[in-house]
Amino acid sequence: MKDRVRYDKVRRIVEEAEKSGVSSSLKNSTISTKPKPIIVKANPIASAFNVMERDIMDLKVMRVLCANGIPFNVLQNPQFCEMVIAINNAPKGYKAPSYAKARIILLDECKIDVEKHLALVKDTCREAMFMYADDFSGIEKIGNAIVEYLLKAIEEVGLFNVLQVITNNASNCKAARKEIEKALATTIVLKSWKEWMKNGDKKMRTMGALVVETISDDDF
Template sequence: MELRDKIGKQGATGGTWNYRCNICGETRNGSYTRVKAHLLQILGEGVAICKKVTKSQKLEMLTLLEEWEKRKKPGASREVPLPSQCQSGIAIESSSKKGKSNLSPIAKSFNMNVMAQLDEEIARMFYTGGLPFNLTRNPRYQRAFTFTATHDIGGYVPPGYNKLRTSLLLQEKNNVEKLLQPIKPTWQEKRVTIVCDGWSDPTRKPLINFMATFGNGPMFLKAVNCFGEVKDKFFIANLMKEVIDEVGHQNVVQIITNNAANCKGAGEIIESMYPHIY
């Protein structure tokens, strides 16, 4: 059933089509989105809905729309086999299909075929995800796989995108704050030097980080995203004041920063507010 007829195009070249709805008989103009909104009675698309379309007609159109959306989706990308899967002597799948494996007894005893495929899976993750190779130098990288290999955790699924950026991140933050909590009371006795400097993160966002140094070593306090801000002496002085108040002005001896003009000006403002801090 043809639900609408094209009756002309606006403009000599380009432009949208005029169409007549075969259900209500009204003439409209617009693209596929507006035609769909009119026939399926979708509000908020800038076109009046068809008031004469029946439920059965809407159901028929929705079925056709779903079929078209399925056909429009590109087919699943072809899985590229791993190097070991192309070598019958190493691949797990190929060795299982053959009655006799080409692996030596030593290779079998150490599961070398499984290890080779795991290496390739990890390498493929780095290549397809654009991960820096320096990640392998992180001790946690080795520790994670060692923990997995030495524990029976069949069915384990690694944390996904949302869990990593929400609950696990908050859990780690709370854990670090808990570990640092016993150190902060010592600031009253040993006093603190606040160090701040500007830098850029991997996405080139301008940041100003603050650290506290004292007898037990440095402690990271916070990093402030300064994107879109005018980093004059007043802005920087305000950030310094916030950190001083968090640490406790009575615990701060001095602030160390670079010798840029805006930082020097911010330092003078802080000295006028807290005469004991230099």
Template sequence: MASSNSASSTTATPSQQSSVDKDPLWKHVTKLVKMKERGGNMKIKCNFYNLEFTGSYSRVKAHLLQIKGEGVSVCPRVTTNILLQLRREMADVEERKRQVVIPLPPLSYALLDSAWGGAEMLPKQGSKRRAVDKNSPINKAFNQEGLPFHFARNPHYIKSYTLAANNNIPSYVPPCYNALRTTLLEKERAHIERLLEPIKTTWKEKGVTIVSDGWTDIQRRPLINFMVVTKNGPMFLKAVNCEGEYKDKFYISSLIKEVIMQVGPQNVVQVITDNAPVCKAAGMLIETMYSHIFWTPCVVHTLNLALKNICAAKNSSLMRMYMLSVTGLQRLETKH
């Protein structure tokens, strides 16, 4: 990043390094002098733009993350890619804050590798307590709930057990069914939305393409996916359950219109769907509603339909005769 070129060459002290670990944006500015007459605020210089201002870490965040209305101008040198990197640094610090490691008390059990996979807790010599099979509850959870075995490779699943094993948290209870499907789910969604915010800021500059496709999930429910595609990458918006709905051109165009309003009509350049007649008719309706938005058929679906028609059984004999005539093998077969 640009900050690495203009950062101070002095080596950070342990206290300064601790401050950077907690507030990572400090490394992208230079602390000039502490203003005693202003409540302990610092005089700060931006390493990207060489702008000097007075304030605390909140103003550093506002300047670098381009948050307006915080008493400091936003940095014009922070591009979209730099802004994404700064937000990732902030997210990494927040993740580490949630994983506070608490030292364990002395253990009364010794670890011994088990031939059955994993370590078994065996009592020390002289203890009458039986060994604890800590793999058994996990194995039963997988078997009773029908969890796929590859779920054991999930890094967040492994991380949760590692965190619990490395911390003395006797009163901790895993989140319940309702918490997982309500508050925690909303919290994770808000976290994802914050990470995607820098990409959304580029929609006004270059415009977006809305891509839609229908599919059926493992429960045989008909779904329609909606995604937004830009130069910075695709972003999933939502999936609509169309079970019990009559999927005519008016219904499909209404779904597309809802997504256009969500993204902002001024940011949309085109809409891409497959080549089904109902989707084409819906695309025509969208073009009449918004004169600047174009409907484009999916190229992959077009090629798929063409190849499927060419390779159909009714066309196989004609295709064989054509290929023979093109390659000149037909005359050889006639002579023989």
């Protein structure tokens, strides 16, 4: 009974198709309710060329790293990966910025962009954070120059955000350290405190000096 119903259904479809001008060859066609899967065969020649092009690009990247002394771990840097993705999505014909544009314009824009991101965590972060470095080429490394630079840095980051000031054991650095200690001691010891110590008795002055020494101590 089911076969008879199916046959009648197929016959009606063929008759309607013939009336619509479709070839009568549909009578011998097999009608299936399941679509046939589309099989796409990979082109081995095209695949081979893709591999070759990738190898050529990899070699160009390696030549840039080696020619400029760039460590290979830059390949794991998220900014480097973002750059590669951006280049892939860039407008056709994109060229890298010129030396002058990078040096004069883009460096300042990059600095502003980084500071914008740092501002979100700068006031709440209690961990060490690299902010900037200066080139002292051509500048005499005397104690006063070092003091001026370090005090400017301390003022910029904020006194209460400074955990340590680290230098080496050179004589000019030792001299700079003493001057910085004096400046910090002047900052943390208020004038009223000094007056209180000055007018106090011997025991009070001893205790006050101990407080100042403790605050100035590196281990405090």
